[in-house]
Amino acid sequence: MRPVRSFVAVMAIGAVLAAGACGGGDDGSEKGGSGGKTVTVQAANGAVTVPANPKRIVSLSPTHTETLFAIGAGKQVVAADDYSNYPPNAPRTKLSGFKPNAEAVIAYKPDLVVVSDDLNGIVKALEKVKVPVLFEPAASKLDEVYDEINDLGQATGHTAEATKVVTGMRTTIEQTVAASSKAKGLTYYHELDNQLHSVTSSTFVGQVYGMFGLRNIADEADKASGGYPHLSREYVLKEDPDLIFLADTKCCGQNAAALAKRPGWSVLDAVKNKGVVELDDDIASRWGPRLPEFVKAIGDAVQRVQ
Incomplete structure (x- = not known):
């Protein structure tokens, strides 16, 4: 559970940072990373190149932890922040998304880190040591929700599953509003x-x-x-x-x-x-x-x- 006052701050910060956020990506075939192949995803921190099938993902966002499990990437998540309480089997740790510590994150040897806030300069700190970071801020509109889910699907090797989740969400929401x-x-x-x-x-x-x-x-x-x-x-x-x-x-x-x-x-x-x-x-x-x-x-x- 995320404290309400912290949520207010996060959503306010996210609204400012979301200006350069999201927006699909391109499949890549460059050498390097897991299995020698990589993909490039366009996130708020620019074009991010990640291993095609990352095996050690760290999530510092409860929302993104939920998404990773929903799209079938849960087994790839080795650590999640202290407020990632859903699903119950998420590997919740003492890592903080509000006061992130780069050294603590690096200790999990991640090949991909997902954040929703660039607090304490965590993005640059991880990029400096060549750890791929996807910065996907708090959504400011519905299309950004779908876009971020698709970004995570592409980054983790679960593009089809992400598309299915987005289609299901979109259909259910439209039906609820129409009814x-x-x-x-x-x-x-x-x-x-x-x-x-x-x-x-x-x-x-x-x-x-x-x-x-x-x-x-x-x-x-x-x-x-x-x-x-x-x-x-x-x-x-x-x-x-x-x-x-x-x-x-x-x-x-x-x-x-x-x-x-x-x-x-x-x-x-x-x-x-x-x-x-x-x-x-x-x-x-x-x-x-x-x-x-x-x-x-x-x-x-x-x-x-x-």
Whole structure:
């Protein structure tokens, strides 16, 4: 589980760094690397040449760890960061994605390292010792999600499996949105923590809600906060959202019952009309293969309150 405040920072940083991110790659046949062949993948840190079938992958991103296992590259992952808690059999270690240590990573003798943030200069530090690094930042839109999954598929020798995962995700998400009548006029509040940090429509999470036509109450409260405003209790009560999505059930122990006990919150329409949705913090904060589950939770809520 990723702490909510850290998630806010990561998503904000990722939004800035994503400008040069992603975008497919080219199969290569240069000598060197595993089995003598390599592939070149275009990532945020440029064209990265990696062994065609890397055998020792280190992932410093929970999202990318999920993706690697989803596309069939799980057996190639020798170490994952301390927040990579899914799938349960991921080789979770004490490696940090927030304070990465190049020496600790190198100790695992990786032939490929995957990161979602270039913190502590980890990318250059690893490149300096000739360790291939794929920098795939937090997605800012849906197409980037699919692009990054395909990048990882190409880099690990699982192109076909990655394509299958992307096709399945795309189909499921489109079907879920189509099955849920447009939520015209419905408002929502997405809670990141019990300090009332939220997201605006400009964020990746906000765009997911936007597919259903929901109106975000946090949009007008954003004041140069990079899409992650800190709302006041009075503001939320005044806006009285139709739906409340809790992405702090794990980190902060929040649920519908706890929400109803907050001063003044029991009279909110969402609380009275069963419009409070308890999300899995991890699924709601990661842009990987389980994204369709987040989309379904929104779709089910929209249908329930209309």
